[in-house]
Amino acid sequence: MANTPSAKKAARKIERRTEINKNRRSRMRTYVRKVEEALASGDSAAAGVALQAAEPEIMRAAQKGVLHKNTASRKVSRLAQRLAKLGA
Template sequence: MANTPQAKKRIRRNAKRELVNKNRLSRVRTYIKKVETAIEAGDKDAASAALREMQPELARGVSKGIYHQNTASRKMSRLNKRVAAI
């Protein structure tokens, strides 16, 4: 159990940050799922549009620290390749 005031404050802060980060991660995943759904449907126009919407969201996730740069690049690259293959 936290004894010092600073440790208690860190616990409060960590709980708030956890909620913010969960929301950010959920938002990025939603955009990724939109691209994947369009790919599965075989709709190249919708997939391309969803991909263009997803890329800045994924980059924002990197800048906010919820994704590592290489992870985001890998996801973007793989989705680009799948959209191009339609």
């Protein structure tokens, strides 16, 4: 347990930040899941719309520090690749 006032404050800040990051991560995963479900169903139109909605969410998560920038780019790239494969 934190003993000093500064350590106690840091613990409070970390707790608040963790909640925010959990929320952002969950939101991003929801959007990614919607794309994956549309891809699994074979509906390229729905998957395209879902990907357009998911991409900004993934990049926002990277910008806010929930994901690394390269990880976010890789996720978007792989989803787009699967969508292109479905359309072809």
